[in-house]
Amino acid sequence: MSRSRASAFGTRYAVSTGHHLASQAAADVLDANGTLVDAMLAASAVLAVALPHATSLGGCAMMLTYDASSRRLHALNGSGVAPAAAEPARFPDGIPARGPHTWVVPGLVRFWAEAHAAHGRTPWRELLAPAIALAGQGMGFSSELARNLGNAKPEVRRQPGFAQAFLAEGQDRCAGSLYRQPALAETLSAVAMEGADAFYRGAVAQRLCAYAESVGALMGREDLAAVRAAWSEPVSQSYGEWKVSVMPPNSVGVLMLAQLARLQPVLGEAREARLYTQIMEASRWLPRLRDRVADPGAAWPWPSPAEPSARLGDPREHRDGDPGDTAGIVLADAQGNGLVMLQSVFQPFGSGCVDPGTGILMNNRLYEFSLDPAAHNRLAPGKRPVHTLNPYIVQAGGEPVLYAVSPGGVSQTTTGVQCIGNVLLDGMSLPAAVDAPRWSLSRDGEVMCEPGFSAAVVEALRASGLAVTTDSLHPFYFGSIKAVRRLPQGVLEAAADLRREACAITR
Template sequence: MNTLSRRWLLLVLLWSPVAWSAAPAQGSLASHPDGAAIASGHHLATEAGMEILTKGGNAFDAAVAVSSTLAVVEPISSGLGGGGFFLLHDAATGKDVMLDARETAPQAANEAAFLDSKGELDRDRSVNGPWSAGIPGLPAALVELSGKHGKLPLRTSLGPAIRIATEGFPVYARMAKGYASRREVMERYPGTREVYLRNGKPIAEGDVFRQPELAATLTRLADQGFDGFYRGQTGKALLAGVKQAGGSWSAEELAGYRVKLREPIVFNYRDWKITTASPPSSGGIALAAMLQILEGWDLKSMDEAHRTHLVVEAMRRAYRDRTFFLGDPDFVQIPQKVLTSKDYAQGLRATIHPEKATPSDLLSGNPTPLEDDETTHFSIIDRDGNRVGATQTVNLLYGSGLIPKGTGVLLNNEMDDFALKPGTPNAFGVMGYAANAPKPGKRMLSSMTPTFMESPDKVVVLGTPGGSRIITMVLLGILGYDDGLTAQQVAALPRYHHQWLPDEISAETGALSVDTIKQLQAMGHKIDLPGDSAEGGRGSSHVWGNLQTVEWDRRSNVLSGGSDPRNPVGSAAVSAAASR
């Protein structure tokens, strides 16, 4: 066991609830937590964040450490070659902002570039290799977080990630299995083979995985900031690697990448203030629609079948609007005020029959037109009350599979999140039209939904990976907190999902009882169940997502964390505050 692991052994509790309490005077509310809480998809990332807090950093410094460490230890899910959304709360000012580090389309990208000779979507080009990759945003986000919001030098906050990339970490089962499933693509590229093959053999569970080239890239980022990635040695190597693999990036567009500051979506659900991701994420608008539709019913008093029916019908309507209206707000006009209004939600609620499913093709005023778990999320609250909810990704398993030689940077395959051919589903089965068509410099639509919840006496940060299912998992998490569940109970909640098309409910193994399934089917719902369930089905995934959440109870001043039990390497940690 290394020194860092020993230091936090008593503080880190893997995939189980953790808490720290220093209660305020009876009847009052704590003004700040007496400690900090972090939940992430890998225990090394959680430990890295805690390490930075002990060095005097705040939640934003810790976010740099957690994010960059996840980029090292979860290449299957995220990395410097990808992007994400960072939802930030500054306790001193009370302000919330969303840092948009979504990837952007290269200048050469257009719909025609992704069609084959028959005019059909070239699926290999859209998800594999250089054409599938957008210009990365995560490194710029780390620089922004540290420089504009942090207290420590970027070099300090990136220290744990550099150390782990240099010294290595044990390969875990999901990482090895993911590589096996993507091996044919990843081994097309010399730079990827150099990182993932050892004496001609691929990584295996238990191997110590070292990434000296990635450590060097992180060191240049630490020492030179933005220019250390987007220009100079790293920038030149990225451009050369993309070109060698047959792609087309320019030095101008790489160096021209910028993070964007977005105003979050804010709305109320019962006694909760919800602050969540704004476009180019579709999550916040969809959450506002779904929760404000559901606010018209007393869900807590309902049996499982009728509650599930109404939640599914709200999902169906929100995803229909996602398909037609949402995209990059810098390129398309989004009717956000309408889509997030209570009046609009009330109108949608009126179209829901309490006992019957609505066929999806009846919802559209137009003719009915014809994301995976490979993402990661972390949640942080520090002792001053600053908080970060961040969801980051490279899209599918190991992104594009392409590592430009000399960088250690695995590039994303986020171009598939555009509507590359209008009306044709992407890898997650979701569709889009003109609002989400690719254009140079445009940011592709996303489902990533980092979210804050605030009630009169509680503060919550939550989020999850899961492709197109992210939004509905966050929805179920919000409903779980509203039901009074603990952070760990919320992280473990069973999950179900509907995304308008295909017109079916998908569900985890055991998420719905046999009786509920029968009642839903009698209402007219089609249900796609995991292949090994008692009811059969065409085989949706057995488990979804990797929800990470932290909660601060201001009445008792208890901090707690919940880490998804579906992920055996995730962790939540809570620390006592240093003396103030």
């Protein structure tokens, strides 16, 4: 059964996001002559209201942009940093998965401000108006939010503020029920009128830090005031006739490039041969390489493609927990501009902590740090953790041909390689590329293959000694691609993957 919406074709712009109201908000901004960044900001705020299990003002973001006038790509890193009090010595029993000690200082609102200062023209009060109305007047409780709420474990549910935010009369809110978030509407209104400083230095910061103190969190006023979002150059990798660009470390996007590098020798072979090679290579080193990604400026020595057996050290310790959850935005216009953006609180419902005074759910991204003194990703105050957000842009002859994102933790990288292969190597239409059965790796390295995945590849993997399962699969490992493809005559094709909630619009 097809999962994706039928692809939409347009000549003015294309939008694909993780919720239909976010896609509509972006389209409305573009119809009113706003920029792509204006549209991103409007959609991003709506996602933070509609999908709080995946994204929140208490989370972070990363984005790649392509500017057609300069023919240049840029990367904007809005990931949060560890609070000043987050010393490794505070965690003698390990970093907890949930709760007040798992917060990094949120970077999303500062990310908005930096992006808007560079490429926006519509006032914030107009861009945030749809999100404010949805939070204050109410909206239907999302089916995706309800699905995640039903899966929420006691460790998440017992966190301060969680029940008040997501339960009604002691019961989980149901999909389609009216969902109002008045405190969040007030917070967004303050940000709309006063800008990012309202969040990081003003009344919102004061209320959020009062909550942090009351629950014993590590974040303080000085931490919030110091948050910055940084522009940088993307990292790129040739892949046959194409160039694939991703965020630099601390993003795990470089792990996707490393997978592409290992596929270069089999580019001309049949699809099954490429899938087999990718899975064998990734299962061998991907779980071990992840903790070598670190904050920008730290060393990141990934092995050469010519040395597939390079010593990678011990695998990172297995950690129980849910796969990461994320919300994505992909935008492109007729002038050739485009952007890909992801925002997240890490695992579903992040830390589980929701401040009743601001309506903000806080992330649990601190859990991504290592406590190993030798690790590149070792916890340190003011440092960004290894980050699963992996937006990517593919170019041919210097011009973008594919913009895409997907949630799914580190499996964003394996999903990305499969999407690129489906579209560019196998010539699939965008909906077919999105719908094609995928594989992923579990946290303990088991290969998971969706129903309909190549039986010949599954058999070959098992014969090679890999553990492969096609049963009882956690759906979140397989992501939900949002993608826009630029066709040769400038027509834009958009698709949205309904493995999770998503919507594509073109005009």
